[in-house]
Amino acid sequence: DVKVTQSSRYLVKRTGEKVFLECVQDMDHENMFWYRQDPGLGLRLIYFSYDVKMKEKGDIPEGYSVSREKKERFSLILESASTNQTSMYLCATKMGGYGYTFGSGTRLTVV
Amino acid sequence: GNSVTQMEGPVTLSEEAFLTINCTYTATGYPSLFWYVQYPGEGLQLLLKATKADDKGSNKGFEATYRKETTSFHLEKGSVQVSDSAVYFCALSDRSGGYNKLIFGAGTRLAVHP
Numbered sequence: 001d002v003k004v005t006q007s008s009r010y011l012v013k014r015t016g017e018k019v020f021l022e023c024v025q026d027m028d029h030e031n032m033f034w035y036r037q038d039p040g041l042g043l044r045l046i047y048f049s050y051d052v053k054m055k056e057k058g059d060i061p062e063g064y065s066v067s068r069e070k071k072e073r074f075s076l077i078l079e080s081a082s083t084n085q086t087s088m089y090l091c092a093t094k095m096g097g098y099g100y101t102f103g104s105g106t107r108l109t110v111v
Numbered sequence: 112g113n114s115v116t117q118m119e120g121p122v123t124l125s126e127e128a129f130l131t132i133n134c135t136y137t138a139t140g141y142p143s144l145f146w147y148v149q150y151p152g153e154g155l156q157l158l159l160k161a162t163k164a165d166d167k168g169s170n171k172g173f174e175a176t177y178r179k180e181t182t183s184f185h186l187e188k189g190s191v192q193v194s195d196s197a198v199y200f201c202a203l204s205d206r207s208g209g210y211n212k213l214i215f216g217a218g219t220r221l222a223v224h225p
Binding site: 004031033035040041042043044045048050056058090092094099100102103104105 | 152153
């Protein structure tokens with residue numbers, strides 16, 4: 001089974017800090033995704049990547065950037081954290097066909 | 112653009128009750144449809160899927176039928192258990208822009224009590 005590991009379950013950061021959320025997969029899957037999950041809004045796509053060094057904006061990319069230097073690692077970067085970025089962040093990788101595997105999530109609080 | 116609408120929760124049921132969670136979608140073309148489940152403290156897991164009209168997805172006693180005429184994909188289970196308590200997300204595959212990605216509904220929280 002594909003395993004998707006997010007480096008932190010809980011994170012507390014200060015407004016204005018640069019924040020890195022890391023996601024690592026243990027299989028050679030090309031497609032990786034970052035979503036944020038908010039009550040009443042479901043999951044919204046921030047960025048995705050279909051190959052090393054390739055990235056595409058999702059529906060809500062403002063305030064975020066990503067990095068994919070190696071196939072197994074996809075990082076989400078908050079350039080200057082703000083309180084409205086307090087959320088649950090979920091990383092996913094895409095298996096064959098239409099299957100996705102999700103990590104357990106990182107709950108980020110910006111104070 | 113493509114979108115998914117789910118019934119608002121929470122849905123509270125007694126054990127062995129019948130469950131329906133409504134899901135409707137708006138999409139161009141013929142997307143694949145999915146139900147994902149999120150148990151407390153965990154990521155999302157695929158529960159079932161359907162790839163074309165009239166397909167029925169099923170898993171763990173849950174079922175959903177892809178209805179193109181009503182653009183719906185309602186989730187049903189005949190007899191829920193306490194262990195089914197979770198958040199359920201309806202989703203569709205969006206192939207616009209040449210990339211395949213998932214669009215999710217807002218999620219419906221289900222609480223089953225003994």
